[in-house]
Amino acid sequence: MSEPLALPLAHDDAPFLRVHQLSVWYGRQVGCDSVCLDLSPGEVLAIVGESGSGKSTLLRCIAGLQRPTSGNVWFHHEGVELDLHALPEPARVRLVRSHLSFVAQNPRDGLRMRISAGGNLGEPLLANGARHYGQVRSAAMRWMERVELDPLRIDEPPMHYSGGMQQRLQIARSLVNQPRLVCMDEPTGGLDVSVQAKLLDLLRRLVDDLQLSVILVTHDLGVARLLAERMIVMQQGRVIEAGLTDQVLDDPRHPYTQLLASSILS
Amino acid sequence: MNPAHPPASAASHSSDGPIRDGSVVGSNTAGGNTAGGYAVGGYNFAYLNEQTKRMIRRALLKAVAIPGYQTPFASREMPMPFGWGTGGIQVTASVIGPADVLKVIDQGSDDTTNAVSIRNFFVKVAGVATTESTAAATLIQTRHRIPETPLRAGQIMVYQVPIPEPLRWLAPRETESRRLHAMGDYGVMYVKLYEDITRHGRIATTYDYPVMVAGRYLAAPSPVPKFDNPKMHQSPALQLFGAGREKRIYAIPPYTDVRSLDFDDYPFHVQQWSHSCALCGSANSYLDEIILDNEGRRMFVCSDTDFCLRNRHPVAVDQ
Amino acid sequence: MNVNTQSNIPMASAPLAADPHRSSLPAIAVRQLRKDFTLHGQGGARLPGLNGIDLDVFPGECVVLTGPSGSGKSTLLRILYGNYSVGTGSADITAGALRLRLHEATPRQVLAARRFCIGYASQFLRVIPRVPAIEVVTEPARRAGVPRQQAQERAESLLRRLSIPERLWLVPPATFSGGEQQRVNLARVFCFPYPILLLDEPTASLDAANSEEVLSLIAEARAAGAAILAVFHDHDLAGRVASRFVTLQHAVSLQHAVTLQHVVSLQADRPKGPSSDAP
Numbered sequence: 001m002s003e004p005l006a007l008p009l010a011h012d013d014a015p016f017l018r019v020h021q022l023s024v025w026y027g028r029q030v031g032c033d034s035v036c037l038d039l040s041p042g043e044v045l046a047i048v049g050e051s052g053s054g055k056s057t058l059l060r061c062i063a064g065l066q067r068p069t070s071g072n073v074w075f076h077h078e079g080v081e082l083d084l085h086a087l088p089e090p091a092r093v094r095l096v097r098s099h100l101s102f103v104a105q106n107p108r109d110g111l112r113m114r115i116s117a118g119g120n121l122g123e124p125l126l127a128n129g130a131r132h133y134g135q136v137r138s139a140a141m142r143w144m145e146r147v148e149l150d151p152l153r154i155d156e157p158p159m160h161y162s163g164g165m166q167q168r169l170q171i172a173r174s175l176v177n178q179p180r181l182v183c184m185d186e187p188t189g190g191l192d193v194s195v196q197a198k199l200l201d202l203l204r205r206l207v208d209d210l211q212l213s214v215i216l217v218t219h220d221l222g223v224a225r226l227l228a229e230r231m232i233v234m235q236q237g238r239v240i241e242a243g244l245t246d247q248v249l250d251d252p253r254h255p256y257t258q259l260l261a262s263s264i265l266s
Numbered sequence: 267m268n269p270a271h272p273p274a275s276a277a278s279h280s281s282d283g284p285i286r287d288g289s290v291v292g293s294n295t296a297g298g299n300t301a302g303g304y305a306v307g308g309y310n311f312a313y314l315n316e317q318t319k320r321m322i323r324r325a326l327l328k329a330v331a332i333p334g335y336q337t338p339f340a341s342r343e344m345p346m347p348f349g350w351g352t353g354g355i356q357v358t359a360s361v362i363g364p365a366d367v368l369k370v371i372d373q374g375s376d377d378t379t380n381a382v383s384i385r386n387f388f389v390k391v392a393g394v395a396t397t398e399s400t401a402a403a404t405l406i407q408t409r410h411r412i413p414e415t416p417l418r419a420g421q422i423m424v425y426q427v428p429i430p431e432p433l434r435w436l437a438p439r440e441t442e443s444r445r446l447h448a449m450g451d452y453g454v455m456y457v458k459l460y461e462d463i464t465r466h467g468r469i470a471t472t473y474d475y476p477v478m479v480a481g482r483y484l485a486a487p488s489p490v491p492k493f494d495n496p497k498m499h500q501s502p503a504l505q506l507f508g509a510g511r512e513k514r515i516y517a518i519p520p521y522t523d524v525r526s527l528d529f530d531d532y533p534f535h536v537q538q539w540s541h542s543c544a545l546c547g548s549a550n551s552y553l554d555e556i557i558l559d560n561e562g563r564r565m566f567v568c569s570d571t572d573f574c575l576r577n578r579h580p581v582a583v584d585q
Numbered sequence: 586m587n588v589n590t591q592s593n594i595p596m597a598s599a600p601l602a603a604d605p606h607r608s609s610l611p612a613i614a615v616r617q618l619r620k621d622f623t624l625h626g627q628g629g630a631r632l633p634g635l636n637g638i639d640l641d642v643f644p645g646e647c648v649v650l651t652g653p654s655g656s657g658k659s660t661l662l663r664i665l666y667g668n669y670s671v672g673t674g675s676a677d678i679t680a681g682a683l684r685l686r687l688h689e690a691t692p693r694q695v696l697a698a699r700r701f702c703i704g705y706a707s708q709f710l711r712v713i714p715r716v717p718a719i720e721v722v723t724e725p726a727r728r729a730g731v732p733r734q735q736a737q738e739r740a741e742s743l744l745r746r747l748s749i750p751e752r753l754w755l756v757p758p759a760t761f762s763g764g765e766q767q768r769v770n771l772a773r774v775f776c777f778p779y780p781i782l783l784l785d786e787p788t789a790s791l792d793a794a795n796s797e798e799v800l801s802l803i804a805e806a807r808a809a810g811a812a813i814l815a816v817f818h819d820h821d822l823a824g825r826v827a828s829r830f831v832t833l834q835h836a837v838s839l840q841h842a843v844t845l846q847h848v849v850s851l852q853a854d855r856p857k858g859p860s861s862d863a864p
Contacts, residue, residue: 040693093449112457116464119457126460127453133463133529155464201715226713230692244667244692251669255625262626 022071046228107166164195334479352510354426369403374569432486546577612812652833704779
């Protein structure tokens with residue numbers, strides 16, 4: 001990439017994640033096709049598209065949860081470029097466990113519903129070697145406050161929580177290890193509109209305060225506009241448009257993007 | 267064509283006379299060599315055929331080579347139901363030799379139904395000598411307890427294990443459990459302990475307490491009370507674990523580190539009683555509570571009957 | 586409500602002919618800028634947006650775009666903010682050490698320029714749910730690295746000047762009236778000293794007093810060296826802050842009301858590298 005100018009700026013940070021020509025085929029069915037993207041520290045990238053466009057498949061490959069048919073996910077780690085899917089499994093698991101996290105659309109997929117909120121929040125810490133009960137517990141309480149959950153409910157299992165609370169708990173769980181990249185798959189899907197607004201606001205502030213790098217899969221363009229500075233639009237496994245979120249939404253060029261943008265209710 | 271030659275049973279199979287060192291009863295009455303080994307009472311020596319023993323021994327060798335790792339084996343039907351110790355019996359049958367002296371305990375006791383049945387089984391099919399003395403035994407099969415009398419080099423402990431997988435109730439699938447073992451990813455077990463402390467103010471798991479074997483594999487010593495966990499650490503004896511229904515064998519070789527999981531601020535400790543044994547007065551053995559009558563009177567006695575007896579009659583027992 | 590008297594500070598009440606900043610490079614340099622919109626949903630209809638615009642805006646200038654409705658005034662502002670892509674031609678932004686060629690910039694470069702160099706006030710506040718007005722106002726300044734306290738003080742003074750009552754400061758602006766939202770939007774832009782300001786009808790729904798206040802804010806920014814490109818619906822108000830007018834014809838051509846000659850002369854020695862001139 002030839003940059004005509006050097007900006008003395010935060011976002012000028014070199015990308016730490018590069019997805020190169022990533023393809024997933026389910027037999028003859030395309031999951032995603034030759035996708036390229038990159039992400040710098042502190043950036044929020046939205047992936048939008050209708051169901052079946054391959055956005056979740058792409059996200060799962062980036063998060064290390066699924067193996068691509070071909071292509072690479074390069075992760076800049078301690079001065080070295082690592083190809084996530086070429087790493088031996090133990091190394092990949094270690095990398096994923098300590099630097100990536102995943103927020104599922106359904107909190108049931110990302111939480112242990114019968115284990116206390118504290119246990120859910122503590123698990124990533126315990127998996128990374130924390131061995132002090134008191135410290136794990138106080139960290140869990142801090143994170144509950146951070147996502148506006150009552151720390152007094154730390155010993156309740158998430159099955160006693162409302163849907164919005166469960167999702168906030170899952171988001172907190174994805175952040176306790178201070179990952180370099182958070183992958184979110186429709187984090188506000190399936191929630192009431194008012195709950196959704198609250199969650200969006202929370203996410204927006206977390207992203208700002210913690211300088212999170214986030215890849216956000218959503219079919220809700222309003223969510224993308226609110227949270228993401230950049231977006232890519234996918235259709236049938238391919239990236240058909242990419243760029244600044246507001247430019248893609250306000251000046252869409254691809255017919256499909258125009259259709260999407262004109263379908264926003266506002 | 268030797269049957270099992272575990273380190274302890276150094277005797278050659280020409281010495282088919284009974285081993286008489288005081289406590290030992292019974293004798294090896296094995297007859298002549300038959301095609302597959304000794305035949306006793308119409309069965310091949312120790313019930314299993316030699317091919318099966320060889321298969322199990324191979325699994326055992328692998329298990330010893332990878333301490334704590336659950337090695338699959340082709341568990342056989344045994345003449346008793348799963349859950350009665352078929353895993354332990356198959357391991358015992360594969361390592362036992364005519365010169366061995368067998369002790370079988372259930373809940374620390376040598377005279378409970380299960381212990382008596384298994385002991386009789388081996389007397390019948392292997393004709394080995396049996397004993398209640400921990401010190402005199404070369405091979406000890408157990409269901410719950412590790413004897414209070416310290417084990418010594420050359421002895422083999424065989425554990426009957428119902429569920430060898432410590433992650434059984436924590437990971438959704440067996441494939442997932444295996445992956446977690448492969449990655450050494452045991453955070454989920456710590457979550458269980460976290461939940462214990464959260465609910466009970468302490469780690470409330472009292473048996474089947476998870477241990478790290480040689481710093482690598484997580485193992486659950488099945489129904490063994492956590493009181494006995496420290497005895498596994500750096501034990502001079504070879505410890506073999508057999509799960510018949512689950513078709514898994516794992517092992518802790520002699521002098522292996524076995525660490526019970528805990529938290530820095532909630533360290534592992536074994537349970538203690540405010541009582542001493544009502545029979546022998548021991549203050550540091552594992553006690554069973556015995557209800558005496560309908561008024562709720564109770565007494566606490568050693569669960570290890572051999573240990574208790576020896577405390578009471580230091581000399582007499584062996585005569 | 587103490588600083589409303591600021592509105593009659595000595596400010597340019599007429600287009601300035603001689604500008605002290607003229608010697609520097611243009612902060613905004615637009616050449617042969619064209620923009621069409623293809624509507625695929627309408628059978629590929631092409632809507633002309635801008636047709637071959639040339640324009641320079643220098644630091645310390647306030648250029649007011651005029652022209653009939655639909656002549657592309659807002660479109661031009663949006664292109665310069667990166668909200669619309671450049672069709673053909675070029676659009677260069679120069680501010681201090683930064684030089685951004687919008688027609689070939691990456692999204693990250695545009696974002697950086699927005700963060701530090703370009704302030705854009707659209708006609709409508711894009712409301713962020715649940716965020717109090719005062720934080721909406723301080724947010725761009727804080728993103729640009731202004732310490733919280735300093736941003737807060739500046740924001741409070743702006744909200745006072747734009748007569749947003751203090752009781753509303755902690756209320757999310759979603760419930761505000763159109764005029765109040767627009768004033769919040771303007772306060773947001775003036776909270777950070779952007780070297781380039783793009784203002785789309787800043788006084789559209791404001792009363793006289795607030796319009797005066799906005800004019801004085803524009804004048805202050807100009808005095809501080811900002812290059813300002815604005816669209817006004819009210820020609821008289823515009824006349825009081827404009828250093829010159831540029832009229833856009835119906836998506837075809839552009840008339841330079843004052844300094845066409847200058848633009849032409851500049852085209853000859855267009856800057857090639859980053860300028861070190863501070864705005």
